[in-house]
Amino acid sequence: MTTSVNTARSGGRELEHPSRAEMRLEGVLHALSDPMRLRIVHELARVEDELPCSHFDLPVTKSTLTHHFRVLRESGVVQQTYRGTAKMNGLRRADLAALYPGLLDSLLGALGRQNDRLGEG
Template structure:
């Protein structure tokens, strides 16, 4: 059975952690791609990022631990999903504003 990774509860998500996670261009790119895919999420390796596998793992851990994404095991893959409902409930309009910002 695949390891279940720890995620913060909605009440534990802090704005500082979210903003810090989204401030990195690689992580922001990953979140933008997840947002385009919708609520079903995507296997972690299916979104093209200009980094090594170990660096990708690091970026996904930061996004997960900050509460921006959730990661669940599915077979031999890990599926990443944007925690839009949680972020919208805690910080209305923040995610939409960040995703809409010019690059």
């Protein structure tokens, strides 16, 4: 999904994001269905702040990590903005809560219970 309605701009670089009205449940669920993307969302929710892409130490290549962030951004799960040379990522918690009340908290709670059950951190 691409849109020019909601863009983050800094230093001439723009990243396209769907507006709240353009976000679709199937896109959000698809974005959250991948274990690596879930780890990203979990970490963003845990710190409740923006984090640079370089913060995430996932067992994937840089190009695959870029793909995961793009899927999260294009679905509306995260907002990405450039700060200098860093691409910062923030969870779009308010938008998700307004459109799908309880979805994010339920998902994160279920993930925590799963991690406990399977002995994963």
